[in-house]
Amino acid sequence: MTLKLYGRLQSTNTQRVILILKEKKIPYELVEVEFGQNNQPERLQFQPFAEIPYIDDDGFILYESRAIARYLVAAYPEHGPTLVPPPSVGVKAQALFEQALSVEAFNFYPTVSSILMERLLKPFIGQTPDEAEIATLTEKLDTRLAGYERVLSKSKYLAGDEVTLADLFHIPLLTLFGLGQIDAFTNDEKVKKWPSVARWANELVQRGSVQS
Ligand SMILES: N[C@@H](CCC(=O)N[C@@H](CS)C(=O)NCC(=O)O)C(=O)O
Structure with a gap:
């Protein structure tokens, strides 16, 4: 299943994740979350702090842009450059x-x-x-x-x-x-x-x- 990124293109924290997805050449689908939607119960179950971005990688949910980036380099070692010291x-x-x-x-x-x-x-x-x-x-x-x-x-x-x-x-x-x-x-x-x-x-x- 294609990795889903919930966020907004104008959000710099979303941009941080997109950048790493592109660097790593990991296919993804951006699910645009409108302003004010983060407080909806269906979002809060995935991001309890009512923020974007978060990802859904085949059912694995993760938020915090820097943590997502660390996960991506660890979970997709065969994709693109390493970006972390081995x-x-x-x-x-x-x-x-x-x-x-x-x-x-x-x-x-x-x-x-x-x-x-x-x-x-x-x-x-x-x-x-x-x-x-x-x-x-x-x-x-x-x-x-x-x-x-x-x-x-x-x-x-x-x-x-x-x-x-x-x-x-x-x-x-x-x-x-x-x-x-x-x-x-x-x-x-x-x-x-x-x-x-x-x-x-x-x-x-x-x-x-x-x-x-
Ligand atoms: N430390 C978080 C910060 C996330 C954050 O501040 N996201 C902003 C957008 S850039 C947000 O969701 N604000 C509330 C909103 O847009 O509804 C991360 O790095 O992911």
Whole structure:
């Protein structure tokens, strides 16, 4: 049975799963869930937190975009690239991969998604962005990106010289930097300060799985 992905194309968390499905070349069917439908009892039995995305893989239900991605690489090892370090790399290299995953989830995502909420969601629902909050968040993001530069000036990707899920998980929000007026990769001064971050981010958003 074809894997079913319940979500919405505009949802960045759904996009994270679609990206991995495409990278892994796993056939799937997107079941579009409309806004406000997540609270229906028939959905809550599958996603108790009333969110998207979730998948149904031949009766196996799983939610949380990052957990879904980890499941896909483990359950479909014969499809596409590995995207995670193999067990043979040892405990320490595995731990470095986990470290990179945490950087995305706890360092990058909360700050960038908060800026995007202000810049994109608020105007969409008729509210005014809080410019003082955006300035504080942008300052915070800049200190985070300085950290990324320290990492990415030493290795091609976050967990070494091979691309992994840790890098790919950034893509849905990276693709919104332009719309969200986040100038990290367009401001000459910032690009000069963080050239490795610009190199890494530009390469990620140009991957075939993003463009297709
Ligand atoms: N940590 C969750 C977050 C899921 C989430 O926040 N989903 C949003 C859409 S991007 C949602 O379902 N919001 C409620 C709604 O759209 O009804 C994940 O990574 O899957």
